[in-house]
Amino acid sequence: MSAALQPVVIGAGPAGIRAAQTLLRYGLRPVVVDEAPLFGGQIYRQPPAHFQRSKATLYGFDTARARDVHAAMRAMLSDIDYRGQTLVWNAEGGKLDLLHQEQTSTLAYSHLIVATGATDRVLPFAGWTTPGVFTLGGAQVALKYQGCAIGSRVAFLGTGPLLYLTAWQYAKAGAQVAAVLDTATFGQQLAALPALMADPELLARGLYLVAWLRAHGVALHRGVRPLQVLGESRVRALRWSQAGTEHELDCDAVGFGYGLQSETQLPDILGCRFGFNALQRAWLPECDAAGRTSVAGVYLAGDGAAILGADAAEWAGERAALALLADTGRALGPQARGATLERQLARKQRFRAGLERAFPFPAQWAAQAPDDLLVCRCEEVSAGELRRTSRENGATELNRLKALTRVGMGRCQGRVCAAAAGEILAHCSAQPVQAVGRLRGQPPIKPIPFRLTHALASQEAP
Amino acid sequence: MKATQRDAIFLRLAETQRERVAFTLDGQALEALVGDTVLTAVLTQGARLRVTEFSGSGRAGFCLMGACQDCWMCTESGQRLRACSTFITAGLRLLSRPGAKP
Numbered sequence: 001m002s003a004a005l006q007p008v009v010i011g012a013g014p015a016g017i018r019a020a021q022t023l024l025r026y027g028l029r030p031v032v033v034d035e036a037p038l039f040g041g042q043i044y045r046q047p048p049a050h051f052q053r054s055k056a057t058l059y060g061f062d063t064a065r066a067r068d069v070h071a072a073m074r075a076m077l078s079d080i081d082y083r084g085q086t087l088v089w090n091a092e093g094g095k096l097d098l099l100h101q102e103q104t105s106t107l108a109y110s111h112l113i114v115a116t117g118a119t120d121r122v123l124p125f126a127g128w129t130t131p132g133v134f135t136l137g138g139a140q141v142a143l144k145y146q147g148c149a150i151g152s153r154v155a156f157l158g159t160g161p162l163l164y165l166t167a168w169q170y171a172k173a174g175a176q177v178a179a180v181l182d183t184a185t186f187g188q189q190l191a192a193l194p195a196l197m198a199d200p201e202l203l204a205r206g207l208y209l210v211a212w213l214r215a216h217g218v219a220l221h222r223g224v225r226p227l228q229v230l231g232e233s234r235v236r237a238l239r240w241s242q243a244g245t246e247h248e249l250d251c252d253a254v255g256f257g258y259g260l261q262s263e264t265q266l267p268d269i270l271g272c273r274f275g276f277n278a279l280q281r282a283w284l285p286e287c288d289a290a291g292r293t294s295v296a297g298v299y300l301a302g303d304g305a306a307i308l309g310a311d312a313a314e315w316a317g318e319r320a321a322l323a324l325l326a327d328t329g330r331a332l333g334p335q336a337r338g339a340t341l342e343r344q345l346a347r348k349q350r351f352r353a354g355l356e357r358a359f360p361f362p363a364q365w366a367a368q369a370p371d372d373l374l375v376c377r378c379e380e381v382s383a384g385e386l387r388r389t390s391r392e393n394g395a396t397e398l399n400r401l402k403a404l405t406r407v408g409m410g411r412c413q414g415r416v417c418a419a420a421a422g423e424i425l426a427h428c429s430a431q432p433v434q435a436v437g438r439l440r441g442q443p444p445i446k447p448i449p450f451r452l453t454h455a456l457a458s459q460e461a462p
Numbered sequence: 463m464k465a466t467q468r469d470a471i472f473l474r475l476a477e478t479q480r481e482r483v484a485f486t487l488d489g490q491a492l493e494a495l496v497g498d499t500v501l502t503a504v505l506t507q508g509a510r511l512r513v514t515e516f517s518g519s520g521r522a523g524f525c526l527m528g529a530c531q532d533c534w535m536c537t538e539s540g541q542r543l544r545a546c547s548t549f550i551t552a553g554l555r556l557l558s559r560p561g562a563k564p
Contacts, residue, residue: 035528035547042527048497048549051477119529131510131522132471138526141546145526146502147477173475233520234471234509253471263529377524377532380516411531416524447531449542 004110005328010088011115013041014310015302017073018317019113024076026325031081033088039073041117043310047145058144061205090443091270104452111297113320114266118303120257122416123365127229129377132253136162139255149175151253155238157181157226159359160259164209177218178251181240183362185223195354198347229254260307268441270298276434280307281361283438289342291320299324312348315341366427376417378410387428396429398422398436411447414439471522472505485554494550501533501545511535511545512558536560
């Protein structure tokens, strides 16, 4: 049986690395495919060769975990088949289509652990496509991976733990933080405290960040509504309001985001059944507590399954690998800690529910979005066009709206705009957001050179 | 290089002791540091990577992690590259508009 067993792990962040490590521990030799040039995922992303900063400087609170995860991967490099800088752009008939250095190839699998992580959830506001406006995650990448700040005077905007963490990382690195503008209110954050006690360490860290920023003179405002980025060819200032009063903040860059969203294109292409997750306000591939999806042999782990953070991703990676091993008839022995991991994950789930209360989705966003607001930055489709099309054509479903307006049809396949477009459609057609559905994933899930698809097609021709 | 630095979006805070590497942007000779992505190489000196196909407005990337696809640039030889996930190399001849004459 083992001869026919070829597990593939997609993603080399904390979930993928722990999954691969667990498979290896039980005698399997997984293939680990990762898009990045170096393993670690986004949170433990490693800078290019010859960069000098210490791990403590790069990873702050998470230094020990980053070190552990990197070491775990390094220790197994000679025993697994690790393929960095490799994009999985399609999955079909038990094979993955890969792209590595402008070359396509296929990779057969018997079992798949998908650990593709997350990206920032974005809710557009006027001027958000102006050069100098980046996601919070993007602001972190600039600093961690390139040693750069996204601007000389940076405003951080939106909501979620990343808002405060990124501002702190910037201030610590010597960047000038113009302000931290949180759309959540202080009352919401206070009310979330009991639920956040599910993870006292992370709660304490959050409180520390806020206190540190205040002590270092960084302006913090809550209950904020973003209005507009000012500046034509680049950011000049940011207009925002609080309790009906408008403010203008002098800045030359903005990092913004509203929590994270799971990267789910591959499970979609693999045919996994999706369900609406009210907490995350998104359609997610369904899986059991161990990570089994509706498709036999396909498992999910980490933020790509549901946003629970990096610690949980390590547990979920191990848990999914244990499920794979059990499902293929391996005797796991008493040291396998599936039940413990599931308990830890459930506890993190309670903390996550608290975070959602502390940093809630701005419920008024769709109602307040002006008609001339650009929603889709690839195809440059405005909120007004979405509303007009929905009204005139009776479109009440997101893929229909995409066909009519091209929203979500561009190069990013709706990764950036789908959440916002869904909110606009739900609001203007007076439906709950889950009723408008979700954009279907399409191969290639990221752009690949056209000549490669052409070459592939001619290879397959009889 | 000096002439355009005031347009820079990115500000280098660390890791500045790296070897320099020469490239061109729209025909102009510039220098970056080894280990810079194309995005960093350009945004530490200019305010945009590309212009959009529809409105022609400037863009400077957005997510920096290969998701948003808003940082695709091209070279004078017609090769396309995603600026956030491609390292700058010596002699790279970049264009902020596809097909434009430098």
